[in-house]
Amino acid sequence: MSRTQKSTPAPSNSGSSKISETAAASSKRISIGTISSIVVILALSYDNFRLRFLASNAESASRNLSDDGEIKLGRYKTWDEAPASYEEFDHDNDPSVCRLPIVTVEEWEKNRMWEGETPVIVRNVTDNWKALEHWTKEELLRRYPDVVVGMGNSKDLGQTGPDQAGDALTRTTIKDYVTKWMHSSNKYVFDRNLRLPDGFLDDCRPLPMPTRLHEENRDALYESLLPANMMWKEHLALTIGHDMQGLTFHRHNAAWNAVVFGAKRWILYDAERIANITRLKTMTRDIRNPIQLDTANWIRRLYNKDDRMYEIRNYGHDCVQRAGEMMYVPRGWAHMVLNIGDTVAVVSERGLDGVN
Numbered sequence: 001m002s003r004t005q006k007s008t009p010a011p012s013n014s015g016s017s018k019i020s021e022t023a024a025a026s027s028k029r030i031s032i033g034t035i036s037s038i039v040v041i042l043a044l045s046y047d048n049f050r051l052r053f054l055a056s057n058a059e060s061a062s063r064n065l066s067d068d069g070e071i072k073l074g075r076y077k078t079w080d081e082a083p084a085s086y087e088e089f090d091h092d093n094d095p096s097v098c099r100l101p102i103v104t105v106e107e108w109e110k111n112r113m114w115e116g117e118t119p120v121i122v123r124n125v126t127d128n129w130k131a132l133e134h135w136t137k138e139e140l141l142r143r144y145p146d147v148v149v150g151m152g153n154s155k156d157l158g159q160t161g162p163d164q165a166g167d168a169l170t171r172t173t174i175k176d177y178v179t180k181w182m183h184s185s186n187k188y189v190f191d192r193n194l195r196l197p198d199g200f201l202d203d204c205r206p207l208p209m210p211t212r213l214h215e216e217n218r219d220a221l222y223e224s225l226l227p228a229n230m231m232w233k234e235h236l237a238l239t240i241g242h243d244m245q246g247l248t249f250h251r252h253n254a255a256w257n258a259v260v261f262g263a264k265r266w267i268l269y270d271a272e273r274i275a276n277i278t279r280l281k282t283m284t285r286d287i288r289n290p291i292q293l294d295t296a297n298w299i300r301r302l303y304n305k306d307d308r309m310y311e312i313r314n315y316g317h318d319c320v321q322r323a324g325e326m327m328y329v330p331r332g333w334a335h336m337v338l339n340i341g342d343t344v345a346v347v348s349e350r351g352l353d354g355v356n
Helices: 014-062 107-109 137-144 154-160 174-181 198-201 211-216 218-223 275-286 295-301 308-315
Strands: 120-122 150-154 170-173 185-190 237-241 257-270 315-321 326-329 334-349
Touching: 107 120, 107 326, 137 174, 150 154, 150 174, 154 185, 170 174, 174 185, 174 237, 257 295, 257 308, 275 308, 275 334, 295 334, 315 326
Parallel strands: none
Antiparallel strands: 120 326, 150 170, 150 185, 185 237, 237 334, 257 315, 257 326, 257 334
16 A cells, blocks of 8 residues: 555444444333333222222122111011010920920030930020121121022921931022011021031130030041041031921931020920831821921920820920020930021031031
């Protein structure tokens, strides 16, 4: 190259660098913008979901409210306001009529009376239960309006037996039963296999013995290899019915029934005595007109005839169970039950478990 020839400068990369920097900055702005948009969308979606959730809850709660915001209570404002046939069906549990031990919770537990073969009435079982506050009519409908229960004709439930009553039951909610069905039909809530929400179980603590054994010694019970039908489980069945409802003569595994509100008249008949099928049919039906009567009409029309009262007074029991008391019925004892007034109770049966 000659001395007078000028060298050509090398191409500069500064323009390309500026383009790259601009693209990177733009990409960064796009990324930040995209993320911001996503955050905004998620926030809006969450707010929308939250508002819909709250609205749904409010709508569910409001379904049981009247126009003035009060809980819909059906025909009567409280359980006690409804008709009650105390004058006709109540009695004072005279020892010659009831013939059952009536004991305290302490005596029941100390003597493990559930291991015996005699029915027992236990007093003051519900004294510390939240159900006394949570199951007043208004509170029950406020707290548990949408809980699903099974209802059926009480006479039909007695004929099938409560444990085999599946086909005889119709699903409804507590709200609909109490406000629509309870006092306008002979429908009775008594679904022993339907699992109730945990809140219901909590309302009945401390659970009576022997059901509480499962709660306190679950592992030991299962390790004992005790047959399922001999095990008391943490499962309670709810019963709700109006005056003069109740199941006709039926039998099942050992069980207890605790009344929270109302009262029940019980006719119990010795398990060994009813092994004679002829005697059983004579006791439960009029042999001249063998139609099974409901409990109220059995007491009215058959109790005083054909030696039935003699049998019950000598081989059975006729007792009235008050609110707060528990009736324990050993396995195989035939029994019929009659509500006196609107009655709310819970049942636990040995071997019975719930389904959702």
